[in-house]
Amino acid sequence: MEASLRAKLDSIADRHDELGTMLCDPEVVHDKSRFLALSREHGEIAPLALALQQYAQVEASLAGAEGLLADPDMRELAEHDVRELRTRRDELELQLQRLLLPRDPNDSRNVILEIRAGTGGEEAALFAADLWRMYIRHAERRGWSVEVMSVSEASAGGVKEITGLIRGKDVYAMLKFESGVHRVQRVPATEAQGRIHTSTATVAIMPEAEEIDVVINPKDIELQTMRASGSGGQSVNTTDSAVRLTHLPTGLAVHCSQEKSQTKNRDIAMRLLRSRLLDREIQRYQAERAAQRKGQVGTGDRAEKVRTYNYPQDRISDHRIGLTRHALNDFMDGDIDEVIAALRASDEAQRLAEAQSS
Structure with missing residues (x-):
């Protein structure tokens, strides 16, 4: 994944975590308009944050599988896992890029x-x-x-x-x-x-x-x-x-x-x-x-x-x-x-x- 894309995704993940904390704040909960606005933002970026979490898990699993390639006893099994994990990683990267596409501001309109x-x-x-x-x-x-x-x-x-x-x-x-x-x-x-x-x-x-x-x-x-x-x-x-x-x-x-x-x-x-x-x-x-x-x-x-x-x-x-x-x-x-x-x-x-x- 390109460094610029990674940085953008990390920033969104941080914002997702920040919003989750803010939505638990009693002051925010009692401010209806602010709570609704933050909830809406949290909901909009939640799919991206989840996909990024899955991407990180796949990357970690891939690193572990690649580490087993040097073991003669585990090589055949590791090669199979590496192929599957690389395919899954590429799929998630494409999904993340799609989720980053700007949404048409009129999409939610009647x-x-x-x-x-x-x-x-x-x-x-x-x-x-x-x-x-x-x-x-x-x-x-x-x-x-x-x-x-x-x-x-x-x-x-x-x-x-x-x-x-x-x-x-x-x-x-x-x-x-x-x-x-x-x-x-x-x-x-x-x-x-x-x-x-x-x-x-x-x-x-x-x-x-x-x-x-x-x-x-x-x-x-x-x-x-x-x-x-x-x-x-x-x-x-x-x-x-x-x-x-x-x-x-x-x-x-x-x-x-x-x-x-x-x-x-x-x-x-x-x-x-x-x-x-x-x-x-x-x-x-x-x-x-x-x-x-x-x-x-x-x-x-x-x-x-x-x-x-x-x-x-x-x-x-x-x-x-x-x-x-x-x-x-x-x-x-x-x-x-x-x-x-x-x-x-x-x-x-x-x-x-x-x-x-x-």
Whole structure:
């Protein structure tokens, strides 16, 4: 192990021990905010401290096994132990390097999921609705909660656009690589001759932004109210409850007519606007990284075709990492963990390679 890496790990181990002592201090225990902050830090570095402890144990065992190589009676057994211990040491060193990779500060955030029908007319709208159901089913599997923020339905039963808030543990970390253009190849229900059509939908995964994250000057907001459209004769059609907010400096605009209350729609629209502005900054940063490493996973480019869902061949293909899987029906029912894990592993491997080469 390199001396610089060793020094960094030793420093983290010392901090872990220091935090353990501090958390037993009565003064800290009675200071709720401080105790929670220190507990959080202690929990974050605990996996690293444990791996370092295991590494030290393996190193000690390896030194002992290597010392037996000179003994003719023990040499054969010692050679076997040395091979196994060296392999284990290398595995732990790689694990430690991975644990040292900087965590995306947005990983623990909730997510605003936005799906829009792309090319393909009504079939694209139906596919957008299928994708929405896929993510909702996945959220249910993970125990996350989902709140619909706005929806624009299509006449054939699909959706032109739908936006929702997904709350739960590390939602952004799990879903952030879903951003991009999703393509479907299948025979639409309206196709009489059985021809396969290709349609698309765009998925945007945006970390939920708090007011402290994105400060918006009220003078930069143009507010428009209008009568909401929709079925039924309730107040959704009889009052100016729908809200459109335009952020003048960027031209970003959001529309919300989900609620009957104009105030509630304005609050939802502001949450959407803040998150889109934060996402805009994330996209800019990722574009800079993409310019430095061509072809990396998860640039978040909305124009990037990220995945194809081929129904006739029962196949899902993720184009960024060359991954192909079958059991499409299960996938569309929310069983997407394997692909998400592969995307995260690919990104981690790329960042690890960058860290080792720098």
